[in-house]
Structure formats: C-alpha cells, structure tokens
Amino acid sequence: MTQNIYDDPTFFAGYARLPRSQAGLEAAPEWPSLRALLPDLRDLRVLDLGCGYGWFCRWAREQGAAGVLGLDVSEKMLERAIADTQDPAIAYRRGDLETVALPWGAFDVAYSSLALHYLADLGGLLARVHDALVPEGILVFSAEHPIYTAPNRPHWTDAETGGKAWPLDRYLEEGPRSTDWLAPGVIKQHRTMATYLNLLIEAGFGITHVEEWGPSPAQIAEHPEWAPERDRPPFLIVAAQR
Amino acid sequence: MTQNIYDDPTFFAGYARLPRSQAGLEAAPEWPSLRALLPDLRDLRVLDLGCGYGWFCRWAREQGAAGVLGLDVSEKMLERAIADTQDPAIAYRRGDLETVALPWGAFDVAYSSLALHYLADLGGLLARVHDALVPEGILVFSAEHPIYTAPNRPHWTDAETGGKAWPLDRYLEEGPRSTDWLAPGVIKQHRTMATYLNLLIEAGFGITHVEEWGPSPAQIAEHPEWAPERDRPPFLIVAAQR
Numbered sequence: 001m002t003q004n005i006y007d008d009p010t011f012f013a014g015y016a017r018l019p020r021s022q023a024g025l026e027a028a029p030e031w032p033s034l035r036a037l038l039p040d041l042r043d044l045r046v047l048d049l050g051c052g053y054g055w056f057c058r059w060a061r062e063q064g065a066a067g068v069l070g071l072d073v074s075e076k077m078l079e080r081a082i083a084d085t086q087d088p089a090i091a092y093r094r095g096d097l098e099t100v101a102l103p104w105g106a107f108d109v110a111y112s113s114l115a116l117h118y119l120a121d122l123g124g125l126l127a128r129v130h131d132a133l134v135p136e137g138i139l140v141f142s143a144e145h146p147i148y149t150a151p152n153r154p155h156w157t158d159a160e161t162g163g164k165a166w167p168l169d170r171y172l173e174e175g176p177r178s179t180d181w182l183a184p185g186v187i188k189q190h191r192t193m194a195t196y197l198n199l200l201i202e203a204g205f206g207i208t209h210v211e212e213w214g215p216s217p218a219q220i221a222e223h224p225e226w227a228p229e230r231d232r233p234p235f236l237i238v239a240a241q242r
Numbered sequence: 243m244t245q246n247i248y249d250d251p252t253f254f255a256g257y258a259r260l261p262r263s264q265a266g267l268e269a270a271p272e273w274p275s276l277r278a279l280l281p282d283l284r285d286l287r288v289l290d291l292g293c294g295y296g297w298f299c300r301w302a303r304e305q306g307a308a309g310v311l312g313l314d315v316s317e318k319m320l321e322r323a324i325a326d327t328q329d330p331a332i333a334y335r336r337g338d339l340e341t342v343a344l345p346w347g348a349f350d351v352a353y354s355s356l357a358l359h360y361l362a363d364l365g366g367l368l369a370r371v372h373d374a375l376v377p378e379g380i381l382v383f384s385a386e387h388p389i390y391t392a393p394n395r396p397h398w399t400d401a402e403t404g405g406k407a408w409p410l411d412r413y414l415e416e417g418p419r420s421t422d423w424l425a426p427g428v429i430k431q432h433r434t435m436a437t438y439l440n441l442l443i444e445a446g447f448g449i450t451h452v453e454e455w456g457p458s459p460a461q462i463a464e465h466p467e468w469a470p471e472r473d474r475p476p477f478l479i480v481a482a483q484r
Contacts, residue, residue, distance in 0.1 A: 152401065
C-alpha cells in the first residue's frame with residue numbers, strides 16, 4: 001500500500017501552492033522533455049498513472065486523444081480533477097498504482113509524471129501497464145532521479161571547487177526514504193537507475209530513450225537559482241515501448 | 243584521438259602493480275557481474291575492446307571461444323599480452339577504438355572492460371561494434387560510473403549522517419575530466435548514464451541489462467574498506483544486443 005501523502009491536509013495545502021499545481025504543465029520545467037517523447041496523441045487511448053489534478057488528461061484530449069483514463073490514489077486530487085474537467089472522454093478512477101487492475105490491451109500510450117518513486121512494488125505495476133498497452137504501445141514517465149532520492153539527508157553543500165555539490169550516499173541501498181517535503185515524513189522509494197531500467201526490461205519493455213533532466217541554459221537564464229540542478233539532476237525521464 | 247595514457251611510463255608502472263594487473267580477472271571485484279552477463283562462449287567469435295594484458299582473451303578461449311581478437315591502443319599493453327599468450331586463435335591488434343575499422347558481422351560477442359570512458363566519440367565506436375556483430379550478437383561492457391567520473395574533484399567526505407559521502411557536481415556537464423590516477427593528467431570522458439544508454443539505442447542496440455556495480459556483503463566482509471563504494475557505485479555495467 002503506497003503512502004497516500006497527497007490526502008494529508010498539510011501536504012495537500014503545500015502542493016496546491018506549487019507553480020505546477022497552479023499553472024499546470026507549462027509550469028513544470030521538465031514538461032517539454034516529456035512532451036517531446038510522446039507520440040502524436042490524435043485518436044489514441046491514453047492512461048495517466050498518478051493523474052493528480054488532471055492537467056495531462058485534459059492536455060491529451062486537446063491533442064486529439066480518443067479517450068483518457070486518469071488514475072490516482074488521492075481522493076482530494078481526484079475531487080479537484082473532476083471539478084476542473086468537463087469532458088466525457090476523460091474518466092478518473094481512484095486506485096493505488098501498486099494494486100489497481102488495468103484492462104488488457106486497452107491503451108496506446110501510458111504516461112506518468114513524478115508518481116512512480118512513491119511505489120514500493122514498481123515491477124508489479126510495470127507488468128500490468130505492459131499488458132494494458134497494445135503491442136508497440138508507448139510508456140513515458142518521469143520520476144525523481146535516483147541521485148536525488150538516495151541520500152540519508154538530501155541537501156546541497158558548497159563545493160570546494162566553487163558552486164554547489166550534492167553529498168551522495170546510500171545510492172545502492174534501495175528502499176524507503178523519509179523526507180520532509182511540504183509535510184513531515186513523506187515516504188519515497190529509492191531505487192537505482194539500473195533497477196528502473198531492469199524492471200522495464202523484465203516487464204517486456206524495450207527502452208527507447210533515457211533522459212536525466214536538468215534545466216537548459218535558457219531556463220537557467222530565466223531562473224538562475226536552478227543552476228545547481230545541473231550538478232545533480234532532479235528528474236529521470238524514460239520512454240519505453242511494449 | 244584517445245589519450246594513450248597506458249604507454250606513459252609512470253602510469254604503466256603504476257597500473258602493473260594493481261591487483262587486477264597481477265592476478266587477472268579474479269582480482270577484479272566486478273568481474274563476476276560481467277561474467278554473469280556473458281553467454282556460453284563455446285564456438286563463438288569474440289572481440290575485446292581495450293584488451294590490455296589479454297586476460298579476458300585467454301579466458302574466453304578457455305571457455306571454448308572459436309577465436310578472439312583483442313584491440314588496444316597501448317603498445318606496452320599489447321607487448322605483454324602477446325608475450326603472455328600462446329594460442330594461435332587469439333589475435334592482438336593495435337588500434338584507437340575511436341577510429342579503428344572493424345570487419346562486418348565477424349563477431350558473436352563484443353566485450354570491453356573499463357575502456358570506454360576514455361573515448362570522446364563513443365557513438366562512433368558503438369556504430370562500428372554494432373556492424374561488427376552478427377544479428378542478435380551481444381555486447382557486454384563496463385565503464386567508470388558517471389557518478390564517479392562527474393565531479394570536478396572526485397573525493398570522499400565524511401557524511402553528516404555517518405559513513406562517507408561523495409560530493410557530486412557537474413553531473414550533466416559532459417566532457418573531459420583530468421584526474422591524477424597513477425599519473426598526473428589522466429583524461430577521462432565524463433558522460434551521463436542517459437548518454438551511455440541513448441548512444442547504444444541510437445547505434446541499434448537493445449538494452450538487456452544494466453548494473454551499477456558495488457561490492458556484495460561477502461566482498462565487504464573480506465574488504466571492509468570497500469563499504470563506501472555502495473554509497474557511490476564505481477562501475478557501470480551494461481549488456482546489449484544487436
């Protein structure tokens with residue numbers, strides 16, 4: 001059972017104030033990289049794993065998707081997603097990604113933004129997503145980068161050579177990490193890059209692209225405070241094909 | 243042109259004193275992981291990219307390989323490889339992996355141990371290795387892990403939470419890094435995990451397994467000083483298939 005931190009009132013209130021919560025996909029700096037890995041969604045059936053407020057579901061329909069199913073474990077997120085959506089071709093369903101059943105061969109594209117690092121049993125979900133896709137169906141996801149999730153105490157220090165450094169430890173020790181982000185005791189599951197990729201391969205996916213996301217020079221010009229993110233990428237983005 | 247540091251007398255003398263130089267494959271702690279990714283070599287044609295002293299070439303023949311070609315840029319390494327080898331089915335050839343021509347469809351297995359992080363143009367080599375393999379031929383390689391090659395000044399610090407930490411910086415800034423290992427000014431090429439994997443995919447390979455190597459509990463029991471390597475893996479190991 002995944003920790004349902006999004007229904008924690010303190011967490012939910014903090015999350016609602018994030019730029020990406022208020023302004024949607026365009027406020028997420030990694031969104032252009034995710035979008036670039038998606039096929040033309042026209043007439044495709046799309047699955048959103050951890051749909052949150054439904055921003056991606058609605059965007060997919062704007063691109064011409066035939067239908068979209070958004071799944072999320074958070075009742076509060078889904079309440080707002082439903083309130084913000086007037087489109088009979090978008091369905092929302094509450095479910096824990098670790099256990100939710102998915103229909104076989106029902107989707108052309110599966111998408112997930114920053115949800116999979118909450119799951120202890122990622123392999124189980126990937127096997128179900130594999131079967132839920134049509135042959136050659138596409139999975140595109142982002143997750144917090146393993147370098148970001150690994151440390152006992154994630155923080156920046158001043159590098160001796162100037163700039164910032166990210167003291168990395170426990171990289172190969174997989175398992176839960178408790179961090180205080182928006183609320184105390186948020187549980188994320190650290191797994192290595194290798195494990196993300198091997199679980200995909202074991203589930204039957206072929207890996208088609210990997211990106212370790214950091215801000216572009218143009219983004220750093222606009223947000224100089226993002227520069228250290230190039231010292232330690234915050235997000236892992238993967239595209240895979242059934 | 244790759245820096246040919248192995249023909250530097252200081253470097254070569256230091257390298258010759260390493261356990262893996264004196265005792266061969268079994269002295270390399272990551273060898274069991276590499277070996278596990280190799281197919282049964284009986285009757286197969288094997289290519290070793292950066293063969294060094296020829297330990298792997300001779301081992302492949304002991305496993306029944308039909309023939310082995312070992313390539314290396316270092317004249318001194320090849321001199322010793324030739325001196326240590328009495329086997330007409332093993333051929334050694336001097337060549338820079340960045341430019342060396344390879345025969346098409348001539349090999350069933352390509353192998354490389356800790357050589358590819360010296361190459362500035364890895365994509366060019368991978369394209370040639372792809373064409374040098376038969377369809378469904380296998381590539382298994384190790385390289386220094388990107389977390390290991392990234393920092394401006396690679397070093398351990400004491401973690402605030404106990405144990406060691408590896409201050410990571412410049413992870414997304416790819417390119418040469420000059421380090422003092424066995425000799426001053428050894429040039430290694432830092433590239434991210436994503437780049438290693440995307441170059442393989444672009445060359446036509448399917449990725450079949452990824453390992454971020456760290457010592458096992460049994461190895462740490464024997465060598466307690468290796469424990470911090472689990473905080474920051476030193477080696478990346480990848481298996482791919484044409």
